[in-house]
Amino acid sequence: MVAALDDLDRNILAILQEDCSLALDEIARRVGASKTPVWNRIRKMRAAGIIRSEVAILDPEKLGFESCFFVLIRTSQHDADWLARFLKAVQERPEVLEAHRLAGDIDYILKVRVENARAYDAFYRALIKEVSIFNVTSSLSMEEIKNTTALPLR
Structure with missing residues (x-):
């Protein structure tokens, strides 16, 4: 809905x-409203689940996670047991x-962030040990062109 x-x-x-750490005063100033109605709207949007969470977005490369792989998965199994094991593993x-x-x-695509190709191989080996997969194709992202969590609200 x-x-x-x-x-x-x-x-x-x-x-x-853009920045959920801004003070309520600053948010109210930017939208041209007083603090109380802005605070009430934020509270209501949290309660309604529109605002799911507030997190810090980290720079993966500065933390040593230089490799981003997109993993395309095809399965020949579509039963409930396989799905439960796959979901748990992922x-x-x-x-x-x-x-x-x-x-x-x-069937599935995963975005996987790891330190390097060796770390990806360890991830891959652990995944296929936990669940049988018919076909896996992995692609290394050479360059991140755009990355945002912002939805186009305007």
Whole structure:
């Protein structure tokens, strides 16, 4: 269900997507409203699940995670037991930043962030030990052109 938001809500969310550590005074100043209504709207959007969480976004390369792999997975098994094992394996691997089930020839795509190719190989070996996979294709990202968590609200 799509939430009904007005322009003030969208402006507040746009600011929070850029920097959620801003003081309430600054957010209110930027949207041209007083603190109390801005705070009430933020609280309501948190309660409604529109604002799921507030996190620090880290620089992976500065922390030694220089390699980003996109892993395309095809499976020949579509039973509930295989799916449960696969989901558990993916959710428990901290290297997996994103996992998506796809329509089309590829069943799943994973975004995996690791230190280097050797670390990716260790991840791959651990994954196939936990769950049987029909076909895996991995692609190393040579350059990150765009990376954002901000939704296009305006």
